[in-house]
Amino acid sequence: IFDYPISFALNMNNFLMLISILFLGSICQSSHGLILKIGVIIEAGNLNGSLIDVAFARRVNYNWRVLQGHTLSYVHVNVSSCSSHQAVRTVCSESGLSGLIGVGSCSLLDEVSSLSKSLQLPLIALPTGLCDSARLSKGMTIVGSHSSANIVAAAASVITSDSVARDVAILYDKQQSTAVLQNLQSSLSSAGVSSLTFRVDDTVNASVTPDLVHHLKRLVKKKVFKLLLFASPRNALSVLRLAREAAVMQQNYFWLVLDTGLSKADVLSVTPANANVALLRGSVFTECTAAVMDVFPQCQTDWLRTLDARFVDAVEAMAKALNDSLLDPGFSPGNASCAPLRHWTSGSTVLNRLMSISDYDTQRGLISFNSLTRHFSSQRVE
Secondary structure, X not given: OOOOOHHHHHHHHHHHHHHHHHHHHHHHHHHOOOEEEXXXXXXXXXXXHHHHHHHHHHHHHHHHOXXXXXXXXXXEEEEOOOOHHHHHHHHHHOOOEEEEEEEEOHHHHHHHHHHHHHHOOOEEEEEOOOOOHHHHOOOOEEEOOOOHHXXXXXXXXXXXXXXXXXXXXXXXXXXXXXXXXXXXXXXXXXXXXXXXXXXXXXXXXXXOHHHHHHHHHHHHHHOOOEEEEEOOHHHHHXXXXXXXXXXXXXXXXXXXXXXXXXXXXXXXOOOOOOOEEEEEOEOOOOOOOHHHHHHOOOOOOOOOOHXXXXXXXXXXXXXXXXXXXXXOOOOOOOOOEEOOEEOOOOHHHHHHHHHOOOOEEOOOOEEOEEOOOOEEOOOOEO
């Protein structure tokens, strides 16, 4: 039996205690690194999967750029057109979600918005059509692009900018909100401009599309020289091709195309070189900064869609809101479920953080929440 001095025994105990603290500390540090998961709902392939990967990897997780010490993952919910119930079922099958980003038609986003309210999951909605802002932007939903009211006001301003022609033909499809169409007609009427409307869906129930060339040629006889088009990218490009065939893209005609997921290059590809065609959209970026090159390495603004830029903004905004929410002492990771119905107790905290975003610099532009419209006013209209 060895008889050690009492002081040595105390020092040894202190040393062992220190080792234990350091070991436990290392475990706690690693366990504190949360993996937060977002549901990304994309309708009809409206967004490229590689862009989703890059947005999360390069703009959030690389070097813990936004979430300090934590990781933001996502589950990709790809749904076909007119399959909003499919989106709801898939989201309900996932556990541990901390938010939603939805890209698609007004009808899809309406369904997803209702689900987000039930589960108390914040949703950033990116419409591919012009939706009724008042109907969509409520509950747990924030719209990540310009308000349709702003787009309508800008369109009416362009159409009424001269007094030469007081008639305009409006071509639209079923993916656009009826309320937005009525607001547009009302804005034009108050400025003394009358409007003719044509629905241009590529479905059997559409009354105009099969005879669109005939209807466009009738506009020539009626001397209607201004045309305003807002439809899904597929329908919009079909209309522009038929307009070229009907000879209503000559220099005495003016076309204003409202952005529903089109790029400048898309429009230019189907219009004559001397045509008077303008694309009204939210701007994307002005300089090829490192933050732009992260996600758009070619930095070609003609091919870039506003929808792509706003999606990356939405990912960064959601990550920032989650990062700020982690400071809340009552924050808990996503625990919502559909069966049994259980809402996320920290969802309102994240929503409040989203609505607190002001002049957040992504190095591509500033993101600010507009409390009057419940939209992110991320860029100007151009």
